[in-house]
Amino acid sequence: MSADLLSTSPDEGCALLIGDKEKLISPNSTWKFCIRFIWPCCNIWSNQKINLNDWNNSFVEQVCKKGSKRNRFLLDPREQIYAQKWARQKNWEVLGTAHSHPHGESKPSDSDLDMVSSEGLMIIVNGAQSIRAWWLSNDPLTPPQELKYIISDQYIEN
Numbered sequence: 001m002s003a004d005l006l007s008t009s010p011d012e013g014c015a016l017l018i019g020d021k022e023k024l025i026s027p028n029s030t031w032k033f034c035i036r037f038i039w040p041c042c043n044i045w046s047n048q049k050i051n052l053n054d055w056n057n058s059f060v061e062q063v064c065k066k067g068s069k070r071n072r073f074l075l076d077p078r079e080q081i082y083a084q085k086w087a088r089q090k091n092w093e094v095l096g097t098a099h100s101h102p103h104g105e106s107k108p109s110d111s112d113l114d115m116v117s118s119e120g121l122m123i124i125v126n127g128a129q130s131i132r133a134w135w136l137s138n139d140p141l142t143p144p145q146e147l148k149y150i151i152s153d154q155y156i157e158n
């Protein structure tokens with residue numbers, strides 16, 4: 001996964017994490033995530049107008065004037081819908097996203113936190129291939145929580 005995410009360096013690379021989760025009763029009622037498939041995505045961050053719906057265009061116009069693909073990523077919402085449909089057919093779900101910080105730390109940046117619209121898993125790999133996993137809340141007052149263990153089992157479709 002880290003090689004794929006860093007293949008777009010110096011730009012950020014991104015992917016969707018697909019799989020399932022189960023609530024563990026002990027020790028602390030935590031979640032166990034099982035990543036079954038990593039869905040590579042194009043980073044569509046642009047300072048130009050993107051052919052998306054009106055809501056997204058106004059969002060992109062407001063936010064995308066800051067930064068570039070070198071320190072930002074944006075997933076195509078159409079690609080997210082395709083991934084969700086595909087995952088549902090397998091009784092899986094989109095657990096979150098993965099992306100690279102070729103020039104930074106493997107922790108969520110301020111812009112990552114600004115862009116969070118729903119809670120979920122976020123894996124970040126940096127240029128030194130340090131991989132860290134985070135749980136992001138959609139409550140802006142709740143800081144990202146680093147996850148200690150990830151069970152990964154990439155599914156290969158025949």
Ligand SMILES: [Zn+2]
Pocket residue numbers: 099100101107108109112124
């Ligand atoms: Zn980031």
